[in-house]
Amino acid sequence: MKVRHLSIYCLILIALTSCKSLSKLGARDNSAAKSTARKSPEKVEFLDQIEVTPGAVVTTKHKTSTTNARSAAQPPTTVSVNPNAILVSGDIERASWLQLKYAVVMDATVEKLTNIPLLETIDKWWGTKYCMGGSTDNCIDCSAFTQVVMRDVYKAALPRTAQEQYDQSEKINLEDLQEGDLVFFHTSGRSISHVGVYLLNNKFVHAATSGGVMVSDLNDTYWQPKYRGAGRVIKQPDTTSAGK
Template identity: 70%
Template sequence: MLKRVVFFTGMVSVFVLSGCKSLSKLTSRDNSTAKAAPAKTATAKQQREFLDGIEITPGAAVTSRHKTSTTNASSVNSSANKDKAAVAKDMNSFNIERAGYLQLKYAVIIDATVEKLTNIPLLETIDKWWGTKYCMGGSTTDCIDCSAFTQVLMRDVFNTSLPRTAQEQFDNSEKIELADLQEGDLVFFHTSGRKKDITHVGVYLLNNKFVHAATSGGVMISDLNEKYWQPRFRGAGRAK
């Protein structure tokens, strides 16, 4: 009987010890599983660091590793305005160069200083028509007569309307003395027919020079003191 008790007690002890070892292994496994969790935490931390590196600026393009673009509507408008200003500046520079060229060109022809040639539209109109051949009754850039040319020039430059013929322009102008001639006044001549008829007209410039459409050379500039024009001069007038 005693032997049985001893045997039974020994078996219980073995069973208990065996259960403790199994429980220890199970606990060890649980601990190993618990220790693996920080690895995921580290990965998440790395991802958070990557996300934290992105730069975000309100109203700007979002990129990584590069500085954000700060382009917005105001900067685009500013750039457009600068472009317009540059174009306007270039156009203004072109106009100044064009005006300067015409002033130099006609200062030589008129024998005057550049500073006196301030009416740029007048110079531009003369230059546009310069050399256009003469034809009786003509009024285009193909050919034009003297009174049609004065009509066009006075209309485009001085905003003044004139009658069609040289005689009518003479009759409808205010007569002035030669010494009172100013830029834009009319000068009249008799070149053929009855001595009292006004058959030719031009527009006075300065320094005794006038621009007209001559039968010999078309639109050109001549001098009142030239041998041909001086004896044929019949007076000067100012458009009313």
């Protein structure tokens, strides 16, 4: 009987040991499965109807060229030009460039610079050095320069000296200044010794002894105390090309 009980006890012990082994094996299998599951790549979803080209993303089924995509990404800069402005050269691109250039110089918006012949005349003479009595491309004085501007842009004739131009112009108040009016200064001996052409935004163009043909500001600490008044001249229509 004792041998029989001992045999039964051994069988039970063997059975329990086998169950623990099987449990460990199962745990190892599950761990391996989890490890495999972690290593598997995640599911990637792709969006339909999307085509990627360098510099652009197009959400359409139609093909789009790279050139068109770049054009859409970087639209060209456009500058509006007043159709009423007379283009001496007929070159719209040059007119737009001059507007941009002198908008910076005059601290004004491009839309306000519609007198293209005036901008072309200023640009032609820009930087020409000053010399007393000069009236050429090499050097010019202030009153000769105003003669050139009024003749070429506004078709108006002016006398030669700054004092004579002051005497023959219609006197106007500072707040009434318009483009093409004359501004006068006292810089030396005579009562009126310097003259320029008013532009806009307190700016005027003139031939200065210091820097030649340039644009200055009426509120400048040098010019403001020397300002003596403004004058307006009668501007005639251009009749030189009539009948040609």
